[in-house]
Amino acid sequence: MAQESLIDRWVRKLSSDDGLQEKASKILVKELNEDLRDELILAMELEAEAEHLLYEHLTKETKKIARAKREQAEIIEKLITELGGEVDKKKIGSYVAKPDGQFKEIIKLESGLSERLVEQLNIAEDGSLHDAAKTLISLKNEHNKHLEAIESVIMKVNASL
Helix, strand or coil: CCCCCHHHHHHHHHHHHHHHHHHHHHHHHHHHHHHHHHHHHHHHHHHHHHHCCCCHHHHHHHHHHHHHHHHHHHHHHHHHHHCCCCCCCCCCCCCCCCCCCCCHHHHHHHHHHHHHHHHHHHHHHHCCCHHHHHHHHHHHHHHHHHHHHHHHHHHHHHHHC
16 A cells, blocks of 8 residues: 655645635635624614614714624625625515614624624634634624623613613
């Protein structure tokens, strides 16, 4: 039985990594479309809540977070296409935000998105999708800032009651 040469082993390894990258890309595209949906829903929910806030400064702050969510959605769209996927905006469909004055839906979506971003970062790293991983790290960092900003608005709203 002949031993495999170093070059043959590297060729085999690299070709198997391509399959891993392709599989990771497909998984990420599916997951990122869910993230896109949630970012757009978060933006709509924040905009709806902003319209019902009593103080102008809180309205402006909430609308600023909503704009940042839409910017995040654009980054996700770009990442989906960079990974060779198609952006699926049909999932958002005719969603109508219903403000509850307590930001319940917003916190629920933010928490779920936070957990998924960590999982997706692991998928990207395991699949050797280094550029996607960098983008996901950036998205996660921005997400943390948004979560803090939303919590700050909630505290200010509660303090004003």
